[in-house]
Amino acid sequence: MKMKLLLFLCSVLWTSADGSAPVQHEDLAISGCSDSDGEDMLALDAEEMWFADFKKGEGVFVLPPFVDPMTFPGGYELAVADQQVCRSNLKVLRSTMEGIPLKKVPPSSLVIYSRDDVELGEKNILICHVSGFFPAPVKVSWTKNGQKVTDGTSINVPFPSKDSIFTQISRLDFIPQLGDIYSCSVEHPALTEPQTRIWDVELDNPQPSVGPAVFCGVGLTIGLLGVAVGTFFLIKGNECS
Known part of the structure; x- marks a missing residue:
């Protein structure tokens, strides 16, 4: 797997619906690159909102259907420019880190x-x-x-x-x-x-099973039968006395 340099900027926004208690939101922008690949994206509160599709040559909004449509004029062109800066920084970082073992942590x-x-x-x-x-x-x-x-x-x-x-x-x-x-x-x-x-x-996605229902039904029937038998002998006992 080729080495990839990831550069990211993170800023915190404070907003309030009624002007009283502020609500904290995290706005995240990531720009990354390798020798043969690149990525540029925007996120809000750890949810991806927009990314640059360098294969299709356009920016793409990743939002659920109920969200109002959004626009990001000039966003894709800015992402392309970021890639040039990223690859330049990648060359500098590689020369600086040459010979230094890279820390590796497997997915937890x-x-x-x-x-x-x-x-x-x-x-x-x-x-x-x-x-x-x-x-x-x-x-x-x-x-x-x-x-x-x-x-x-x-x-x-x-x-x-x-x-x-x-x-x-x-x-x-x-x-x-x-x-x-x-x-x-x-x-x-x-x-x-x-x-x-x-x-x-x-x-x-298990399908509905009749097993538990049948089991409970049989148990209930046996229980009621036991009550009926007990009542019968109780009445007989009282008659004999």
């Missing part, structure tokens, strides 16, 4: 889950959440029923934390069908082999 957490509640046959998104690693980035790959999947996959830029480790999220568009098995595998320089997590549609 790898979780896979669906964005929305699972409904068979309905479009959804699988999320592979990787955190606690250094340096960035990680390489994420997906499989469906043992076959590698690339269509409908995406990955965001790494999020730095205050303790100098990173978090990165990969997504897979999918339509859940009962019995399908998905996997998310992560590669990192600190790992001797990929870390993998499995997500099973059948296990994560």
Whole structure:
């Protein structure tokens, strides 16, 4: 995996809805590059809002449908200029760090889950959440029923934390069908082999089972039968006396 330099700026915004108690929000901007790749993104409160797609040559807003449309005039052109500065700094950093071993921390957490509640046959998104690693980035790959999947996959830029480790999220568009098995595998320089997590549609979206209901029904019937038998002998006993 090629070395990547990540430069980021972080500022804190203070806003208040009614002019009384201020609410703290964190506005994050990240610009990163390597010899063959680059990334530029904006986030608010650890949620990605916008990124530069250098392959398509445009800026892309990553916001849920209910959010009002936003614009960022000149954002993509600024991101392209940032890449030139980043690659220049990368050359300087490489010459400065030559011969110094790079600290490597493997991912401490790898979780896979669906964005929305699972409904068979309905479009959804699988999320592979990787955190606690250094340096960035990680390489994420997906499989469906043992076959590698690339269509409908995406990955965001790494999020730095205050303790100098990173978090990165990969997504897979999918339509859940009962019995399908998905996997998310992560590669990192600190790992001797990929870390993998499995997500099973059948296990994560179990179908309603009649087992517990039948069990409770039988138990209730036996309980009522026992009460009836006990009452019968109690009455007989009283008659005999």
